[in-house]
Amino acid sequence: xxxxxxxxxxxxxxxxxxxxxxxxxxxxxxxxxxxxxxxxxxxxxxxxxxxxxxxxxxxxxxxxxxxxxxxxxxxxxxxxxxxxxxxxxxxxxxxxxxxxxxxxxxxxxxxxxxxxxxxxxxxxxxxxxxxxxxxxxxxxxxxxxxxxxxxxxxxxxxxxxxxxxxxxxxxxxxxxxxxxxxxxxxxxxxxxxxxxxxxxxxxxxxxxxxxxxxxxxxxxxxxxxxxxxxxxxxxxxxxxxxxxxxxxxxxxxxxxxxxxxxxxxxxxxxxxxxxxxxxxxxxxxxxxxxxxxxxxxxxxxxxxxxxxxxxxxxxxxxxxxxxxxxxxxxxxxxxxxxxxxxxxxxxxxxxxxxxxxxxxxxxxxxxxxxxxxxxxxxxxxxxxxxxxxxxxxxxxxxxxxxxxxxxxxxxxxxxxxxxxxxxxxxxxxxxxxxxxxxxxxxxxxxxxxxxxxxxxxxxxxxxxxxxxxxxxxxxxxxxxxxxxxxxxxxxxxxxxxxxxxxxxxxxxxxxxxxxxxxxxxxxxxxxxxxxxxxxxxxxxxxxxxxxxxxxxxxxxxxxxx
Numbered sequence: 001x002x003x004x005x006x007x008x009x010x011x012x013x014x015x016x017x018x019x020x021x022x023x024x025x026x027x028x029x030x031x032x033x034x035x036x037x038x039x040x041x042x043x044x045x046x047x048x049x050x051x052x053x054x055x056x057x058x059x060x061x062x063x064x065x066x067x068x069x070x071x072x073x074x075x076x077x078x079x080x081x082x083x084x085x086x087x088x089x090x091x092x093x094x095x096x097x098x099x100x101x102x103x104x105x106x107x108x109x110x111x112x113x114x115x116x117x118x119x120x121x122x123x124x125x126x127x128x129x130x131x132x133x134x135x136x137x138x139x140x141x142x143x144x145x146x147x148x149x150x151x152x153x154x155x156x157x158x159x160x161x162x163x164x165x166x167x168x169x170x171x172x173x174x175x176x177x178x179x180x181x182x183x184x185x186x187x188x189x190x191x192x193x194x195x196x197x198x199x200x201x202x203x204x205x206x207x208x209x210x211x212x213x214x215x216x217x218x219x220x221x222x223x224x225x226x227x228x229x230x231x232x233x234x235x236x237x238x239x240x241x242x243x244x245x246x247x248x249x250x251x252x253x254x255x256x257x258x259x260x261x262x263x264x265x266x267x268x269x270x271x272x273x274x275x276x277x278x279x280x281x282x283x284x285x286x287x288x289x290x291x292x293x294x295x296x297x298x299x300x301x302x303x304x305x306x307x308x309x310x311x312x313x314x315x316x317x318x319x320x321x322x323x324x325x326x327x328x329x330x331x332x333x334x335x336x337x338x339x340x341x342x343x344x345x346x347x348x349x350x351x352x353x354x355x356x357x358x359x360x361x362x363x364x365x366x367x368x369x370x371x372x373x374x375x376x377x378x379x380x381x382x383x384x385x386x387x388x389x390x391x392x393x394x395x396x397x398x399x400x401x402x403x404x405x406x407x408x409x410x411x412x413x414x415x416x417x418x419x420x421x422x423x424x425x426x427x428x429x430x431x432x433x434x435x436x437x438x439x440x441x442x443x444x445x446x447x448x449x450x451x452x453x454x455x456x457x458x459x460x461x462x463x464x465x466x467x468x469x470x471x472x473x474x475x476x477x478x479x480x481x482x483x484x485x486x487x488x489x490x491x492x493x494x495x496x497x498x499x500x501x502x503x504x505x506x507x508x509x510x511x512x513x514x515x516x517x518x519x520x521x522x523x524x525x526x527x528x529x530x531x532x533x534x535x536x537x538x539x540x541x542x543x544x545x546x547x548x549x550x551x552x553x554x555x556x557x558x559x560x561x
Contacts, residue, residue, distance in 0.1 A: 048135065049142045052128035053217040055121045055154040057278060058542050062117025063161050064387070066282045067109045069454035070296075075482055077301035078450065078457035079287050079370070082360035086110055089360060091504075094320045094470055096481025101502035103491035111489045114165050118158040119535060120542035122172045125151045125158075127539075129174040146211035149202050149225065153232055156199035160239040163192035164459055167485050167503075170535050173198070181532040185496075188485065192243045199239075202232045220273030220384065227266075234265030234388060237396055242459035245484050245510065247477070250463030255400035262397040271384040281376070281385040283451040290374035294355045297366035298348050302446050302457075305439075305474065306330045306427065309341075317472035323363035325354060333426040334447055335368065346424065347372040347447065370450060387453055391420060395445045402438060410437070417441055420448050442476055467509050484510030496530055 063069070067086050073079045074092035082089050087107035090099065101111065129151050132138045155173060162169040168185045171194045176183065186194075206229040215222040223231060237258050244250035272279045287296045304312035309329035327341035337343030342350045347370065354365035375383040398416040401409035410432040417430045417440055425447070430440050442464055449456055462484060465477025483503035487493075490500050503509065 046141060048128050048131045048138060049147050051124050051131070052147045052151045052154075053214060055124040055128070055151070056157075056218045058117055058124055059121040059154055059158050059161070060279050061543060062114045062121065062158075063454045064279075064281055064283070065113075067107075067113040068111065068165070069283045070286060071107075071110045072455045072458040073283060073287075073296075073451065074299075076458035076461045076478065077299040078446070079283075079296040079302075080299040080364050080366055081286075081296050082356045082364040091483075092364070093361060094363065094479060094481075095506060096479055096483075096504055098504040098508060099483055099486065099502050101487050101490045101493075101500055103489070103494060105490075108490065111166075111486050112491060114161060115169075115489045115492060116537065116541070117543065118162050119170075119172060120537040121154055121158045123537040124539075124542060125155050126172065126174055126176070126536065133174070143211055145205055145209040146213060146225075149205040149209070149211070149228060150213055150217060152198045152202035152205065153228065153235075156195045156202060156232065156239075157235060159191050159195035159198060160235065160242075161455075163188045163195055164239065164242045164455060165486055166191075167487060169488070170530070172532070172535050176532045176535075178533050178536055182529045183532050183535050184529045185488070188243065192239065195239060196236055199232045199236050203229045206232070218272075219279045220271055230264065230266050231270065231388075233261040234270075234393055237261040237265060237393060238388070241396060241399070241463065242455070244459075244463040247463060247466055251403060253400075255404045259397050259400045262393045262400075265393055266388065266390060269386055269390060270388040271386050273382075273384050276381040279385075280381055281387070283454065284373055284376045284385045285381060286377075287451040288370045288372065288374045289377050290349065290369070290371050291378070293351050293369070296369065297351065297354060298368045298370055298450070300326075300328075300366055301474075302450065303335050303348060303366075303368055304328060305443050306332045306335070312474075316470075316474055320363050320470055321361065323365075325362070325365035325367045327367060331425075331427055332447075334372075334424055341367075344371060347450065372450075389449070389452065391448050392445075392452060392456075394419070395441065395448065398441055399438075399445075402441060407432075413437060413441070417444055420444050424448075439476075478509075480509070481506040482509060495534060496528075 070079070070081070070085065071087045071091050074081060074088045075096075077092075080092065082092065084090075084107070087099075087110040090097070090107065091110075099111070102108065103112075128147060132142075132144055132147060138144055159169075159171065166188060168187050169191045170183045171186055171191055172183065173194070206225040209225055211225045213221075213223050213228065221231075240253055240258050240261070241250065244253060272281060274280065289295045300312060300315060304315070307313075307328045307330055309327070311326040311328060315323055315326055328335060329341055330336055333345055334347040335345045336348070336350070337345055344350060348368045349371040350367055351369040352367065354362075354367070356364050373383075373386070376385050394416045398413045402413045405413070414430050414432055414434075414437070417437070421427050421440065421444055422429050425444075430437060434440065445460065446457065458478075461476065461478050462482075465475050467478050467480040467482060467484075468475045470479045481504060485503065487502045488496070488498075493500055
């Protein structure tokens, strides 16, 4: 098991006993015990590119590897499982309850991993950039422009994920002085703004230079400078939509800018070609098992919208505790085949009765499991795993056009919707006269981006509709009680000498259960600053796997009941 902040926690444990009234960390003196290791690395120009090149894998460990990807998928009612792994049961059960933000809780990794791994990635970038700037030999030894463009790309990804996931976070970049600076928890919009600025800098550097990044920096993606710039444009477009917490926030997105980034973005899908020890993708592994029926199924709230039998409407109208799996009758050939509800579609298959514990709630059950990318688990995780697609980008563009473009934009909106609705789904074509174009667009987004990236469905759902009861009517937003975002992890709150707080449960979706102790909420100001050396993650603490398991191999057959 990884150990976080060992020296800092020991120091604070002693300090708190003597200074229980301390309300700020301003006077807390912390020795940076990691300085010798940093100095060794920074003194060797040949190591600097490697430090930056490895930062993407650390970011991946805090988002896609295991935690929190499946917890977010199930709480968004995208995929469904009621196993304990990753906190899925806690976040997807109904009625929704508060997330246990306790550093001793079994599935604490669901929020600790995104926090500590992303700061691990940011720390690696910090070492790389400050090392380049301080090393006179760097310019003649490595491609400085390539290294800095990639560094800014990872910075933007890490800060962007922190902003989308947490209510607040630190902005940590190369301008920080580890010895003297105090960093302040910033509300998520400020962290998001930092991410966008970093991605724009990556675009600027990449657009002004010529290079190709090594494949091992982001397995399967040996990008040229032009491709890296396009990738950064698409990340910005994705993040600008994902940061929205409410439908009002989503409507207020600068859609013209989003559309511009989509137009300047990727022209081919971003796929990962790696193995289970590096860029392993938990969503695709558990979500596309075609020979093992005990893992994930497609949630009816994702795949049931086009049901023609009345089964989906009846399921929604049934009290949650009494719901059970039902057969879907649909014309969407991605969900089922032409032969009926028990034949396989192109993207989903009839998997038979669910095997989840009935005591957890049969409302978790579904007859249908994902199959479109079943070659990923069947290849032992070596087949390509998709992470960003041109279809996703076009659907983001269509949303922007539909929200802002008026009647003149409708032909293009319809064209984008029908590109998958008709050609893949074999559903009747959408037309400019349809009053439900946004519904059709959202449905396409859910099916075409099923299990695409960690948090994609969760971040979309909170912006597509308000929280609402789970029935009897269908709604695009989260189930009431679903956390709008997550609190700073309990372990970090202990380091910051802040009371534990959390989100979740009806009425507490987006406000603190202890508002007086929450950062930026209700005027709370306890421990909002921390020495930069406590935010920095030394190399020994920059992990890439789940805290409670050494790697994907150990997880593949292991369920936490």
